[in-house]
Amino acid sequence: MGYGIWVLALVLxxxxxxxxxxxxxxxGIQNDGIMGAGGVKVKSxxxxxxxxxxxxxxxxxxGHTGEMLRLLDNYKDELLRPGTKLIVGSSDEESLTRFxxxxxxxxxxxxxxxxxxxxxxxxxxxxxxxxxxxILHTLAKAIWTxxxxxxxxxxxxxxxxxxxxxxxxxxxxxxxxxEIITMTRSKIVYVESLARTDSLSMSGKILYPLVDExxxxxxxxxxxxxxxxxxxxxx
Amino acid sequence: MNITNFEAxxxxxxxxxxxxxxxxxxxxxxxxxxxxxxxxxxxxxGFIQKLELCNFDRMVVQYGKGFGTEFQRLVExxxxxxxxxxxxxxxxxxxGIELGIHVKLGHLEVCGFEFTTAIQNLLRTEADLVIxxxxxxxxxxxxxxxxxxxxxxxxxxxxxxxxxxxxxFESRGHLISAHDSSAPALAQALERTQxxxxxxxxxxxxAQFANLLATVAKS
Numbered sequence: 001m002g003y004g005i006w007v008l009a010l011v012l013x014x015x016x017x018x019x020x021x022x023x024x025x026x027x028g029i030q031n032d033g034i035m036g037a038g039g040v041k042v043k044s045x046x047x048x049x050x051x052x053x054x055x056x057x058x059x060x061x062x063g064h065t066g067e068m069l070r071l072l073d074n075y076k077d078e079l080l081r082p083g084t085k086l087i088v089g090s091s092d093e094e095s096l097t098r099f100x101x102x103x104x105x106x107x108x109x110x111x112x113x114x115x116x117x118x119x120x121x122x123x124x125x126x127x128x129x130x131x132x133x134x135i136l137h138t139l140a141k142a143i144w145t146x147x148x149x150x151x152x153x154x155x156x157x158x159x160x161x162x163x164x165x166x167x168x169x170x171x172x173x174x175x176x177x178x179e180i181i182t183m184t185r186s187k188i189v190y191v192e193s194l195a196r197t198d199s200l201s202m203s204g205k206i207l208y209p210l211v212d213e214x215x216x217x218x219x220x221x222x223x224x225x226x227x228x229x230x231x232x233x234x235x
Numbered sequence: 236m237n238i239t240n241f242e243a244x245x246x247x248x249x250x251x252x253x254x255x256x257x258x259x260x261x262x263x264x265x266x267x268x269x270x271x272x273x274x275x276x277x278x279x280x281g282f283i284q285k286l287e288l289c290n291f292d293r294m295v296v297q298y299g300k301g302f303g304t305e306f307q308r309l310v311e312x313x314x315x316x317x318x319x320x321x322x323x324x325x326x327x328x329x330x331g332i333e334l335g336i337h338v339k340l341g342h343l344e345v346c347g348f349e350f351t352t353a354i355q356n357l358l359r360t361e362a363d364l365v366i367x368x369x370x371x372x373x374x375x376x377x378x379x380x381x382x383x384x385x386x387x388x389x390x391x392x393x394x395x396x397x398x399x400x401x402x403x404f405e406s407r408g409h410l411i412s413a414h415d416s417s418a419p420a421l422a423q424a425l426e427r428t429q430x431x432x433x434x435x436x437x438x439x440x441x442a443q444f445a446n447l448l449a450t451v452a453k454s
Binding site for chain 1 (some may be wrong): 267352370371372375395396399400402403436437439440441443444445447448449451452453454
């Protein structure tokens, strides 16, 4: 009887370890298409054109929001085609105002926008204790929202675009955990802030091993961080 | 560098923007955080003379939220106050910008306001030169419109990398970075803008990154 539980626990643990190795890009397996080899995921490749893209972006306030809006504008052909379902996460009203202003009436017509509100993970310059407390609070609220977003994405062509700050770590972390547990993909692209010229931000350091594609905007950072890709300034 | 050195230097005269024959310098301190040192420096008598020498007719300053009274005080202190313009002659009216202050300092017309959401329109239509804090948003606003740009790093901010950003952009020849926020440093930066040709910033639209987005979405 006692053995049975331990065996079950061991099997579960083993499965978890295998899933973690398969999912976390740091281990370098995911990009080789092992998930597609099963014949289940390959199909969605053709679906991306017919079905609209489901896109989640997080507006991280201030400069983060500014850069994200510039990214959306520069890459609207890829990200905001007619029929796209766009979920916008934000923790401040000003970002949402700027978003609606920059989207413009034409894009607003062809893209279906849903807004999700998040709390702030860490105020710039907050003490460690304050940070821990606010992170926990934000975590609880964010987990529910991210789970809902994940639900929208299952089986659909989708993309998550993040560029900081701290709340992004919660979003990406939970999405990757759900990926491990539910055996479905969560495709995350992280673009490091233009303000980071010679070191990664805290969110960048945390998300570096986790996200599917890690993009920096200064070539000097590429030389230090192997996984990072650089295409010059994108904003 | 000190002010007296500048007297020997003559700015290259050139015409204003296509829309206007008035040569305008636009100064922006960032919308949310005031940058008193920068405001103080652009209102410095020596620097204003320098601008006049460079054939600038007008200076437009976005001084930031809650900084209006202090701006007014600095203008009165400058000792160059010529006459107070009446509000009916607002040159930025068509942009929907309401001025908090509109005066003449020596020969230079000075227009000040707290904050506008139309900063890009303002830069596009009016600016022949931009002087800005070294926030990425402000830098991009100016460089994307291909305006000559002087940045001054606001080093008093936490968790903010203005100095590194300024130096990185300067090392690639996209802008001039003032050594500090003092008036002589700013005047020296102004001098440098006349001597060099700035590199245009390459477009943010990159085919490889577009391809990466499409590939990941489809994978």
